[in-house]
Amino acid sequence: MKEYFKNAWSGLFTVFIGMKITFKHLFVPAVTIQYPDERLQLPERERNRLYVNMDDCIGCDQCARACPVDCITIETVKGVPGEDVGKTSNGKRKALWVTKFDIDFAKCCYCQLCVFPCPTECIYMTDVFEFSELKRENLIYDFATLSLQEREEKKINYAKFEAEKAAEKAAVKAAPVNKPVDNQELPKP
Amino acid sequence: MIYDFFFKLTGSNFLADVIQSLLPLFIFILPFALFAVLFERKVSAHMQDRLGPMRVGYHGILQTIADILKLIQKEDIIPTLADKPLFNIAPVLVFAGSYAAFAAIPFSSAFIGSNIDLGVIFIIAASGFVVAGILMAGWSSNNKYSLLGAMRSAAQIISYEIPTVLVVLSIIMITGTTNLLTLSEMQTGHFWNWMIFGGPQMGLAKFIFIPIMIINFVIIYISTLAEVNRTPFDIPEAESELVSGYHTEYSGMKFAMFFLSEYANMFAVSAIVTALFLGGYQSPVGYLGNLFGAHWLIPIEQFFWFTAKGIFFVFVQMWLRWTLPRLRVDQLMALCWKYLIPIAFVNLLIIGLITVL
Numbered sequence: 001m002k003e004y005f006k007n008a009w010s011g012l013f014t015v016f017i018g019m020k021i022t023f024k025h026l027f028v029p030a031v032t033i034q035y036p037d038e039r040l041q042l043p044e045r046e047r048n049r050l051y052v053n054m055d056d057c058i059g060c061d062q063c064a065r066a067c068p069v070d071c072i073t074i075e076t077v078k079g080v081p082g083e084d085v086g087k088t089s090n091g092k093r094k095a096l097w098v099t100k101f102d103i104d105f106a107k108c109c110y111c112q113l114c115v116f117p118c119p120t121e122c123i124y125m126t127d128v129f130e131f132s133e134l135k136r137e138n139l140i141y142d143f144a145t146l147s148l149q150e151r152e153e154k155k156i157n158y159a160k161f162e163a164e165k166a167a168e169k170a171a172v173k174a175a176p177v178n179k180p181v182d183n184q185e186l187p188k189p
Numbered sequence: 190m191i192y193d194f195f196f197k198l199t200g201s202n203f204l205a206d207v208i209q210s211l212l213p214l215f216i217f218i219l220p221f222a223l224f225a226v227l228f229e230r231k232v233s234a235h236m237q238d239r240l241g242p243m244r245v246g247y248h249g250i251l252q253t254i255a256d257i258l259k260l261i262q263k264e265d266i267i268p269t270l271a272d273k274p275l276f277n278i279a280p281v282l283v284f285a286g287s288y289a290a291f292a293a294i295p296f297s298s299a300f301i302g303s304n305i306d307l308g309v310i311f312i313i314a315a316s317g318f319v320v321a322g323i324l325m326a327g328w329s330s331n332n333k334y335s336l337l338g339a340m341r342s343a344a345q346i347i348s349y350e351i352p353t354v355l356v357v358l359s360i361i362m363i364t365g366t367t368n369l370l371t372l373s374e375m376q377t378g379h380f381w382n383w384m385i386f387g388g389p390q391m392g393l394a395k396f397i398f399i400p401i402m403i404i405n406f407v408i409i410y411i412s413t414l415a416e417v418n419r420t421p422f423d424i425p426e427a428e429s430e431l432v433s434g435y436h437t438e439y440s441g442m443k444f445a446m447f448f449l450s451e452y453a454n455m456f457a458v459s460a461i462v463t464a465l466f467l468g469g470y471q472s473p474v475g476y477l478g479n480l481f482g483a484h485w486l487i488p489i490e491q492f493f494w495f496t497a498k499g500i501f502f503v504f505v506q507m508w509l510r511w512t513l514p515r516l517r518v519d520q521l522m523a524l525c526w527k528y529l530i531p532i533a534f535v536n537l538l539i540i541g542l543i544t545v546l
């Protein structure tokens with residue numbers, strides 16, 4: 001009998017204790033934030049979407065080789081002599097046109113391994129993490145700054161240059177006596 | 190009375206009837222449901238240290254309206270193997286049951302749908318009617334979860350009807366009336382005349398009544414909470430076990446009707462508790478209308494007090510919902526049959542003895 005009343009009382013009493021706790025929480029300021037309006041400070045070394053500063057990229061392909069999942073595809077074309085490929089920010093002259101620099105973020109595992117080998121520190125992590133897409137193809141980002149026409153042009157230019165050189169070589173071969181072989185006209189790296 | 194007012198206004202019995210019967214729906218239940226849904230979401234959010242809906246309108250006040258617009262546009266899906274007539278009738282029946290209860294609720298001395306002498310009994314009977322609708326919904330959905338939910342709901346509502354009725358009986362024994370309007374009128378004056386403080390009579394009996402009445406109040410509050418299937422007694426819905434209980438298969442407006450009747454029920458049981466124990470529409474401190482000699486103000490004030498008390502108890506229901514975990518079925522039955530009913534019986538006996546002496 002005593003047990004019974006004790007049970008009844010403790011049942012009721014514990015409900016009141018619980019209600020006291022929840023009532024207190026009614027006045028605790030919310031711990032959540034209104035996400036798209038307010039954002040949390042990201043950690044200092046967060047790893048999100050990569051960005052490539054193409055002004056500095058020399059097309060050395062080191063990042064692509066470092067990538068464990070092969071999601072960076074780089075194609076380069078040598079600049080023909082007399083053409084100004086541009087300079088990096090620390091004043092070095094570039095030698096290669098980067099005609100393709102695709103990073104497939106659907107494959108990227110955000111390991112940051114591509115960032116370290118870059119000699120010009122032009123590939124790095126940004127704080128952008130909202131880039132979902134409905135189609136997987138849209139996650140392939142094209143970083144190359146040349147327009148499509150320019151890319152074709154550069155390729156054709158170089159092919160032409162090669163062909164000219166080959167023709168010249170053939171000519172030299174055909175008349176070996178007159179002209180000695182010299183490498184002057186090869187593009188300087 | 191408000192009926193006479195409409196009768197004079199329209200000059201026809203029929204029109205006055207129609208207007209009066211629609212009045213609680215449009216001036217009370219719908220706005221209340223709009224308010225209560227948002228209120229519940231806000232209360233739950235703040236109890237969990239969140240903010241709740243914040244996007245639609247200032248702090249999300251238009252959220253429910255947006256939700257209703259969404260519900261109206263939804264496709265009305267009827268499962269192929271459902272028993273169609275029953276499936277379609279069930280939500281209407283459930284809503285009718287909870288709406289019928291509003292007919293006898295005295296909102297103020299001038300506004301009571303129907304001043305029937307069996308007021309309390311009528312409300313209990315009408316809310317028992319809901320069981321049929323719920324069973325129908327569960328059975329006709331042809332879905333095991335719905336059926337389980339409906340069975341649980343029927344078992345629960347029927348068991349918890351007993352302590353409710355026992356407590357109501359003890360009130361009837363003291364006051365000698367089942368008319369809610371008379372009951373409310375009896376508790377006039379100040380808050381010490383409320384039933385929870387022993388009722389209007391004076392003397393020794395009042396002081397014996399006070400603890401008994403407080404216990405009775407707790408019992409009826411718990412059992413009405415169980416009758417409207419709110420947490421911790423929400424085993425018929427039990428979203429973690431039964432998907433959503435008897436309304437799993439419903440969508441669109443039919444779902445909205447279940448939803449509306451749930452909120453209407455929440456207020457209806459709070460209103461019964463208020464009318465029986467907390468003086469109904471009576472103000473705890475006296476009326477401004479009497480103070481200024483403006484007697485037309487009194488019914489409006491009474492309406493205010495009644496809604497305020499009702500909404501307070503709705504708030505307590507929400508508060509409990511976000512405090513307590515769900516009971517197991519055996520615990521639910523144990524609470525009812527081993528605790529509430531015996532205690533209510535003993536109280537009934539004591540009150541009977543005192544009133545006889």
Ligand code: SF4
Pocket residue numbers: 050066067068069070071072103107108109110111112113114115
């Ligand atoms: S972060 Fe890792 S996976 Fe992504 S591109 Fe760089 S090396 Fe590849």
Ligand code: SF4
Pocket residue numbers: 052056057058059060061062063064074117118119120121122123
């Ligand atoms: S390692 Fe740096 S410079 Fe080299 S290709 Fe990659 S981004 Fe360009």
